Amino acid sequence: MEKSKQVPVLVDFTADWCAPCRVMGPILNRLSQTTGQFVVATVDTDEQQKLAGRYGIRGLPTFKLFRHGEVVAEKSGVQAESVLRNLIEDHC
Numbered sequence: 400m401e402k403s404k405q406v407p408v409l410v411d412f413t414a415d416w417c418a419p420c421r422v423m424g425p426i427l428n429r430l431s432q433t434t435g436q437f438v439v440a441t442v443d444t445d446e447q448q449k450l451a452g453r454y455g456i457r458g459l460p461t462f463k464l465f466r467h468g469e470v471v472a473e474k475s476g477v478q479a480e481s482v483l484r485n486l487i488e489d490h491c
Contacts, residue, residue, distance in 0.1 A: 403465040407437040407490045409483070412454070412461040414445050419477045420460040426480045430487075437487045466490050 402408050411427060413420040431439045444451040444459065454463060454470070464472040464486055472486050 400465055400468045402438055403469075404467055407471075407487050408465045409437055409439050409487060410463045410465060411439060411441045412444050412451055412456045412459060412463070413441055414443060414459055416445075417459045422477055423460050426478075426483070430480055430483055436491050462486075464490060 400408065409427075411420075411423065413423075427439050431437070442450055444456055454461075458475050460477070461475045462473060462478065462483065463470050471490050474482065474486065
């Protein structure tokens with residue numbers, strides 16, 4: 400979370416078996432390539448169960464935006480690219 404002191408960090412809580420998560424992959428890639436204003440971090444909830452529990456992950460995909468080490472925004476489920484872009488831009 401050190402990086403979130405410099406730029407917003409969008410954490411994508413995901414799992415390999417999650418079909419909606421796979422839908423979001425290309426959207427996150429496209430978003431990260433078109434704007435250099437944030438970092439995407441991916442957390443595999445199967446491998447990082449304690450971390451997922453710490454942040455109260457109940458459904459996938461879940462996106463949490465960190466700024467200065469704190470969660471400042473979040474969304475769950477499949478999201479339009481524009482929704483995630485606005486979420487990030489609100490905290491740049």
